[in-house]
Amino acid sequence: MIFYSIIKDQRVYFDKKSVFCYDSFVPKLSNIHPVLVRPQFSGNIGAATRAAKAMGLGPLFLIEPHPPLDGEARKFAAGAIKELKKIKSFSNLDSAIKDSVRIFGLSARRREHRSKPIWLEEAVEEALKASSKGTVLFLFGKERTGLENEELDFAQVLVRIKTSSRFKSMNLAQAVMVTAYEIKKQAGAKIEPYDYEPATGEDIECLIQALDNALERRDFFKPNKRNMALRRMRDLFGRAAPKKNEISLFRGMLRCLDEKHLFRKL
Structure with a gap:
């Protein structure tokens, strides 16, 4: 017989061999x-x-x-x-x-x-x-x-x-x-939680805004194509599910690449 209990968002069970085992976490x-x-x-x-x-x-x-x-x-x-x-x-x-x-x-x-x-x-x-x-x-x-x-x-x-x-x-x-x-x-199935700190919606939007400002100042966008480009950027970062520190890395790269220091306020 296996007995279950919940400890710190993990499903813990005690089997007949008297060994504690940790299963996947319990979703919130x-x-x-x-x-x-x-x-x-x-x-x-x-x-x-x-x-x-x-x-x-x-x-x-x-x-x-x-x-x-x-x-x-x-x-x-x-x-x-x-x-x-x-x-x-x-x-x-x-x-x-x-x-x-x-x-x-x-x-x-x-x-x-x-x-x-x-x-x-x-x-x-x-x-x-x-x-x-x-x-x-x-x-x-x-x-x-x-x-x-x-x-x-x-x-x-x-x-x-x-x-x-x-x-x-x-x-x-x-x-x-x-x-x-x-x-x-x-929720009752075996699921492995994220093992990293994911970027929040605000983190990603701030990066998109930084990219938008930078590219706009350099006349990157073709006429009437700006919204399409931003939509594709959001789609890219959304699918990637980036870590919080990866977004910070991208923003640091933007500051570093800007020779005229236009990104100091990011």
């Missing part, structure tokens, strides 16, 4: 947050809140503008009404992603100048690994149009839910529920 589901970007219906906020609570995830993040958390939200939250008070509201995505270590954006549509999306199952495995180091976000767009390209730029990885090829669109709250369930399901 409370570090994983669904982010509803400019949702239109309060009922979906309530239903998404209930889904996150039922699967053990952290509180919802809301990006303004969003409807008030009124009776409709409470109606769909049902037994999770108290969780509505824990929702965090942000004026923009910049402030929401600041401390996150991994950001996933869900979309059923093809996007130009972005890498091919991965399936939800693969994204969840990556999210659980990252949850050991900090906040992980799953971005969901508003009901009518989903995530706009400018909003999806903040996502390091594009994610797709497996649906019928004939009809790919899902209700917002349903998409949150499917995602939350997949996270809960995989």
Whole structure:
């Protein structure tokens, strides 16, 4: 017989040979947050809140503008009404992603100048690994149009839910529920956590801004191509999942390469 206990986020078991063994860590589901970007219906906020609570995830993040958390939200939250008070509201995505270590954006549509999306199952495995180091976000767009390209730029990885090829669109709250369930399901599997300190969303955005400023001053961008180039840069660094010290290295290289010392204030 094997007895299990939890010690410092690791699953520890004692086998019949009286030997302690350490298995993979226990993911911190409370570090994983669904982010509803400019949702239109309060009922979906309530239903998404209930889904996150039922699967053990952290509180919802809301990006303004969003409807008030009124009776409709409470109606769909049902037994999770108290969780509505824990929702965090942000004026923009910049402030929401600041401390996150991994950001996933869900979309059923093809996007130009972005890498091919991965399936939800693969994204969840990556999210659980990252949850050991900090906040992980799953971005969901508003009901009518989903995530706009400018909003999806903040996502390091594009994610797709497996649906019928004939009809790919899902209700917002349903998409949150499917995602939350997949996270809960995989949380019991053997997963190795990140063994390094990942760069945060703010770290990567600061580097992108530094590159943007440097290249703009040197007239690098072709007419009307700047946004496309920045999107590709974000996609590159997002897929790379860089370490925090690697971002610092890049910024140091920028300062060193600038002969006119234009980067001293970075």
